[in-house]
Amino acid sequence: MEKSRHLVDEWLQLALLEYEQIAALSNVQSLLGNAAAELSSSQMMIDGGDDFDVCNQYDPNILIAQMKHRSVEDLLASYNDRIDDVRKTHASLKSKAAAMSSMEVDADAKIKSRLTPLDLALNNHIELSERVICTIMRSPSPGCAGPCGLFYENGLVRPSNVNDYENNVVALAALRASVSKLKMNFGGER
Secondary structure (H helix, E strand, C coil): CCHHHHHHHHHHHHHHHHHHHHHHHHHHHHHHHHHHHCCCCCCCCCCHHHHHHHHHHHHHHHHHHHHHHHHHHHHHHHHHHHHHHHHHHHHHHHHHHHHHHHHCCCCCCCHHHHCCHHCCCCCHHHHHHHHHHHCCCCCCCCCCCCCCCECCCCCCCCCCCCCHHHHHHHHHHHHHHHHHHHHHHCCCCC
């Protein structure tokens, strides 16, 4: 029983970590959308196009545009890192939940209809987590199939808007509430 409680506490810590990583992903995504909106391709030709004059390389407008371009590149790299973090943590969360479920059910009673309240709660949280990830990634389908909603079909970054921000806040609040409810009902630290 003590080992089981320890595993539940570990799982809850991992669920909290996943929440924090999804929140960080949402923040980077908002920053990226805002930076993309500020960056205008009509301001300059960074890569030395025909209209680029070497004498203008110290023009404040060109320098500002170059810094904004670098900022978008840095945010894209950070965004990719956050996606990887969330993906790894979510996979670990699902794996640990499956291991805990099979550990508590003996070999003769492995019947899907006899899930414990803990198993049901963990599965519900994982499903909620997946819906929140889809909301944050602006994916229209429950399975998160298809392109990420952060980008237009031509590959340009879509600017952020207030509706996306509000949807993300509500989704993150629901996920955090789920973690708190699990801690209250099943956590060892009461």
